[in-house]
Amino acid sequence: MATSSSVPSPPGVSAPLLLRSLGAHLESGHGLVALDANDRILVASQEARQLLDLPEGCDGHRLGEVGADYRLLRVIDACRHAEAAVEREIADPGRLVVVKAFPVPHKRVSAMVLVRDETRLRRLERVRRDFVTNVSHELRTPITAIRLMVETLEKGALTQPEVARQFVQRIALEVGHMSQMVEELLELSTIESGDRALNFESVSVNDLLSAVDRLLPLAEERSLEVTLDIAGDTPQVLGDPRRLGQVLRNLVHNAIKFTPPHGRITVAARPRADGHRVELRVSDTGIGIRPEDLPRIFERFWKADSSRQRDGEGSGLGLAIARHVVEAHGGSISVESEPRHGATFIVELPAAGDEAPVPPPSDADDDDDGEEAGTPFTTP
Ligand SMILES: Nc1ncnc2c1ncn2[C@@H]1O[C@H](COP(=O)(O)OP(=O)(O)OP(=O)(O)O)[C@@H](O)[C@H]1O
Ligand SMILES: [Mg+2]
Numbered sequence: 001m002a003t004s005s006s007v008p009s010p011p012g013v014s015a016p017l018l019l020r021s022l023g024a025h026l027e028s029g030h031g032l033v034a035l036d037a038n039d040r041i042l043v044a045s046q047e048a049r050q051l052l053d054l055p056e057g058c059d060g061h062r063l064g065e066v067g068a069d070y071r072l073l074r075v076i077d078a079c080r081h082a083e084a085a086v087e088r089e090i091a092d093p094g095r096l097v098v099v100k101a102f103p104v105p106h107k108r109v110s111a112m113v114l115v116r117d118e119t120r121l122r123r124l125e126r127v128r129r130d131f132v133t134n135v136s137h138e139l140r141t142p143i144t145a146i147r148l149m150v151e152t153l154e155k156g157a158l159t160q161p162e163v164a165r166q167f168v169q170r171i172a173l174e175v176g177h178m179s180q181m182v183e184e185l186l187e188l189s190t191i192e193s194g195d196r197a198l199n200f201e202s203v204s205v206n207d208l209l210s211a212v213d214r215l216l217p218l219a220e221e222r223s224l225e226v227t228l229d230i231a232g233d234t235p236q237v238l239g240d241p242r243r244l245g246q247v248l249r250n251l252v253h254n255a256i257k258f259t260p261p262h263g264r265i266t267v268a269a270r271p272r273a274d275g276h277r278v279e280l281r282v283s284d285t286g287i288g289i290r291p292e293d294l295p296r297i298f299e300r301f302w303k304a305d306s307s308r309q310r311d312g313e314g315s316g317l318g319l320a321i322a323r324h325v326v327e328a329h330g331g332s333i334s335v336e337s338e339p340r341h342g343a344t345f346i347v348e349l350p351a352a353g354d355e356a357p358v359p360p361p362s363d364a365d366d367d368d369d370g371e372e373a374g375t376p377f378t379t380p
Contacts, residue, residue, distance in 0.1 A: 016059070019043040019109070031115040036108055039063045039076065051097045051115045052090075075101045076111055095119050134301040138181055138315050142174035177315075184317040188300065191324045198240040198328060202352035205234050205269040205278065211245025212252040212267065219252075223261040226252070231270035236352040237278050243325045244349070247333075250318035251282040251345045257314070258343070259286030271351065277331075278351050283344040289337040297335055298323040322347075 019034045020043050026032060031048025035041060040062050044054055058066040063073060071090045078101070079086040085102035100114045149167045157163045209228060219226045237244070248267070255265045263285040272279050289297060289304065296302045300320035319333075326333045330350050337343035 016042045019112075020045070029117040029120075033113040033115065034104075034109050035063070035076065035111045035113070037110040039073075041066070042109060047117075048113070048115045051117055052099075072099060072113070075099050076113065079103055079111060089118075096122050131300075134316075135185070138301070139178060142178050146171050146174050181315040181317070184315060184321060188317060188321055188324070191321065191328070198243060200238055200240060202236040203239060203241045203244070204236050205230055205280070208237065208239075208241060208244050208248060208280075209267060209269070211241075211248050215249060215252050215256060219256050219265065222256060222259075224256060224259055224263050224265055226265045226267070229266055229268040231268075234269045234271050234278055235275070237349045238352040239329050239331075239349055240325075244329070247322040247325050247347065248280070248282070250322050251347075254318065254345075255282055255284035255286065255343070259284040263342075272348065276351055277348050280347040280349070281344055282347075283342060285342040288339040288341050288343050289335065290339050294335060294337065298333070 016034065019032065022032065024045065026045065026047065029047065031045045031051050033041060033044045033048045033052070033054075041054075041059050044052075044058055048054070049056060049058065052068065052072055054068060055066055063076070069090060071088065075086055075088045078088075080103060083103055085100055087098060087100040090097045090099060096118045098116050098118050101111055104110060104112050149171055153164060153167055157167060209230070212226075216226060252265065252267065259265060265285075266281070266283045268281045268283070270279055271277070287306065293304055298319045299316075301316040302319075303314070303316040323333050326347055326349070332348045334346050335343060336346070
């Protein structure tokens, strides 16, 4: 393939040279293509080539010859016709590129195309929109319920002490759900902002599991049997006991919520074969999770349809928080489940005695759920 040297250069500083250095200084995610009157590429910056799928060494060739996308050709045609700037989106699965073509009154350069990658920006916009929708939805249900109960009380139910007492109890319950959700949201944003460091220490699995003690009465109330199964050679874990306790509590609380009476919940711990990691498993014999739901389970606000119907049971934030916390420890969390055959959540954490964990780099774009991962905790 010919290179830009095949384009004859005018004397002095050539336009392509100027444009090339301009292209090299554009921000990342931005590219530039300059064309002559025959749609021959004078310069295509590296970013532009990537974003528009143009081959390396395309300079000096016509756009049509190098397999340029028809939508790009149309934008350029439109700008030539209109003799004005024309901007369009080129959307492909997983990528959104905005191209802006404008005519250039120059004897060699006849049109320029600025290209920018808007994939991430659009995804963030969608995440923010979904977030606001979800928060409003989650708040609307309890607020409506509270309003109705207050109205009924005002209309006379206050004079019926038994009815009034029930309503006030329901109101207190709804307020409790709302404040739990607000707390969870604050927790998530603190985690994501990386403001609060993790307090790493060596902690025994026994100590970690004591965090679930306070859920045992609830399990008993629902006739569920909870068994702890800690292998004798399980090493200590390197982590923040408070945060990890919170993760385990959410997993066990979920197991309690989604297991019908007389089911079993097992919390097990054992060392991984390499000895550097500890595996914690929370299994239940409950309703399980549909295969199509498994990839979404750690998204914030995600709830299975069946749990969505039970308003007030939770806001779908617990597992999102759990994932952030575990990953900030350099660990991982996963789930195995079959509908009606229970679910098992597997948390892997670094064993104490190893190097301090390095949290994975925050990369919101890796989230196929479209959720922004944010910056994990900073290690002390
Ligand atoms: N052990 C489980 N068995 C079956 N489904 C589960 C289990 N754990 C979680 N789920 C499903 O995943 C959803 C998300 O769980 P998550 O812990 O994030 O939220 P939640 O428990 O609904 O609310 P929150 O934890 O914020 O109070 C649940 O609503 C439920 O549909
Ligand atoms: Mg939960």
